[in-house]
Amino acid sequence: MSTNVISLVSIGAHPTSGRPRRADQDARAVELGLQLAGDNLQVLHAGDVAEPALRAYLGMGLEQLHVLEQPAGADALPALTAYLRDAGAQVVLTGSQAETGEGSGMLPFLLAEGLGWPLVVGLAQVESINDGSALVLQALPRGQRRRLKVKLPFLATVDNAAPKPRQSAYGPARRGELAADDIEVVEDELLAVATLQPAKPRPKRLKVIKAKSGADRMKAATAKASGGGGQVLKGVTAQAGAEAILKLLIEEGVVR
Amino acid sequence: MSDIIRRDPRAEWIARNRLHPLHAAMQPAQHSWMGPNGVIRKNLHGIGFIGPNGIKRIDRSGAQQGGAVKRSAAVEVQLPLHQVPAPAFYISVVPDMVGGRLSSHDRDLLGLAHQLAGTDGAVLAVVFGEHKESAFETAGVDRLLVLEGEEFSGYAPEQRVQGLRAVDNQLNPRHWLLPDSRSGGGELGRRFAAALGERPATRVWQVKDQECIGRAGAGLQDLARPVARLILAAAECAEPVSETRHEALPVELSTRVARSLSRIEDLGAVAVDPAAIPMAEAEFIFSGGNGVKDWALFHETAAALGATEGASRVAVDDGFMARDRQVGASGTWVTARVYVAVGISGAIQHLQGIGACDKVVAINLDPGCDMIKRADLSVIGESAEILQALIAAVAAYRNDGRRDAA
Numbered sequence: 001m002s003t004n005v006i007s008l009v010s011i012g013a014h015p016t017s018g019r020p021r022r023a024d025q026d027a028r029a030v031e032l033g034l035q036l037a038g039d040n041l042q043v044l045h046a047g048d049v050a051e052p053a054l055r056a057y058l059g060m061g062l063e064q065l066h067v068l069e070q071p072a073g074a075d076a077l078p079a080l081t082a083y084l085r086d087a088g089a090q091v092v093l094t095g096s097q098a099e100t101g102e103g104s105g106m107l108p109f110l111l112a113e114g115l116g117w118p119l120v121v122g123l124a125q126v127e128s129i130n131d132g133s134a135l136v137l138q139a140l141p142r143g144q145r146r147r148l149k150v151k152l153p154f155l156a157t158v159d160n161a162a163p164k165p166r167q168s169a170y171g172p173a174r175r176g177e178l179a180a181d182d183i184e185v186v187e188d189e190l191l192a193v194a195t196l197q198p199a200k201p202r203p204k205r206l207k208v209i210k211a212k213s214g215a216d217r218m219k220a221a222t223a224k225a226s227g228g229g230g231q232v233l234k235g236v237t238a239q240a241g242a243e244a245i246l247k248l249l250i251e252e253g254v255v256r
Numbered sequence: 257m258s259d260i261i262r263r264d265p266r267a268e269w270i271a272r273n274r275l276h277p278l279h280a281a282m283q284p285a286q287h288s289w290m291g292p293n294g295v296i297r298k299n300l301h302g303i304g305f306i307g308p309n310g311i312k313r314i315d316r317s318g319a320q321q322g323g324a325v326k327r328s329a330a331v332e333v334q335l336p337l338h339q340v341p342a343p344a345f346y347i348s349v350v351p352d353m354v355g356g357r358l359s360s361h362d363r364d365l366l367g368l369a370h371q372l373a374g375t376d377g378a379v380l381a382v383v384f385g386e387h388k389e390s391a392f393e394t395a396g397v398d399r400l401l402v403l404e405g406e407e408f409s410g411y412a413p414e415q416r417v418q419g420l421r422a423v424d425n426q427l428n429p430r431h432w433l434l435p436d437s438r439s440g441g442g443e444l445g446r447r448f449a450a451a452l453g454e455r456p457a458t459r460v461w462q463v464k465d466q467e468c469i470g471r472a473g474a475g476l477q478d479l480a481r482p483v484a485r486l487i488l489a490a491a492e493c494a495e496p497v498s499e500t501r502h503e504a505l506p507v508e509l510s511t512r513v514a515r516s517l518s519r520i521e522d523l524g525a526v527a528v529d530p531a532a533i534p535m536a537e538a539e540f541i542f543s544g545g546n547g548v549k550d551w552a553l554f555h556e557t558a559a560a561l562g563a564t565e566g567a568s569r570v571a572v573d574d575g576f577m578a579r580d581r582q583v584g585a586s587g588t589w590v591t592a593r594v595y596v597a598v599g600i601s602g603a604i605q606h607l608q609g610i611g612a613c614d615k616v617v618a619i620n621l622d623p624g625c626d627m628i629k630r631a632d633l634s635v636i637g638e639s640a641e642i643l644q645a646l647i648a649a650v651a652a653y654r655n656d657g658r659r660d661a662a
Contacts, residue, residue: 143533242645
């Protein structure tokens, strides 16, 4: 039995030129979906069906891509929630945040809340799916992994820890079919109050020395590694030293 | 040493020279200061010095510099206390508490919270489970709410959202601030926002004049909007609190937090090959230098501890470790939480590379080297013996754990 998997994709933007492209994290979601479901993977996009960058997803070996057609600036959430409620998917994969627009990363959370499904953040690998639950690995910072057991159906976001997306090929991208559905358009009210502007480079934080006297400033400017802060064990046996080190490592939680 | 009290011309010279790095240490101890209520306090015992005949002398001419009394270099400065007896509103902060302590991101967030709180509001920190932090007062926490209980331990985002909702119902904070980080805050904040039905401002890096600016999309654009109730702020969003002391009064919830039926079960951390983790983001690095003679033992210890291996430049140049393992100015700048330096004396280039590390442990023969000065714990001794003892201690610890579990 193969699982019913849906990957949600969006249009990305090249980090330097800002040109439309397939979004990196969404491509990873498609890659993970292809590894899980193979040909049964459904890919869903809410937006403009005429966008050429959408074909880059088809080039990963998909036959069809569903598009819920809506103009730029419309809220994708109600359309996606309504679609997913009836689609009968067991696993829905998304990237963690969009590369264009607000990019708040809220969509998967709101979808999960709307559908009442559990949400796994930072999915790295699906180990097994059986008996209405899945064993998955979650990516943590610093290259760590955590094993979670989650009830089906569930939503998962993938980030850069997920497998690298396969290359998009030109032929399949041309041959693939874009199936557009007409849906009701809901305007996003955020854009009425918020403004998008070109990103300002953030200033580097200065090291502020709050010294009252010239001597303090001189000291701060010339100080070497300050001593006296740490505990020094001198003239102890190797065993006692090792015990002290191990105690610190266990306290810090790095030795389990 | 004899008991005769002698003049120390060098100390007197340092005490006269305002630009000398030790000048502050040679000053007479502070004997009058402003108390917390604005009253001048005096330490009468601190006045004067012991004269050559062992009799206390008080010289009021001002000529006396640097007495015979030994004084510590670090003069503890008492920061003014910021009190909010009856807060008009609360600004809630949910720090990440990576490793049980406030991270620099958390401190920035507390600084931002004070910017929003002004003088009437109180900054409330909501902390889950056990913590090891002892500096909530100086980090700017007016009220501290610790949600304890085993249901909050481990990975329990749904239960934590329940906890935050209980806080929201009872105290109704004006703003919620969470760090937009990968170590938990970003996820918890978004879950909480979805549960509350609030639209959060994400990746916020500036809050000014009732407007908050955050990065949008892939970072090519900024989104400016009116200040949201829920703010997920990026690192360095504001200056951390540094000039005031705060009360960190404990706050309790009057109601119990609802238990949520967890649909996500945490099965614990998975062993990851430490060598596969990039050095720059490894959490625990075991680094060897010139003082390591037995490299097989070094590798064995790293494997026993489950640490990522690092090396100093000398060890790499001598061919004992690969070039990509070098820590320091010309190698990798590491951000490990715990860094163990074996036989590394601590060249300045190496110390730069470990500048972001939290806890440093040094094993070295030379008690005077710079690494010892940087380290939080140093053991002076032959590295081979200590490493062997460490392997044995780790094995014993793991065996104990297994016996307890059985």
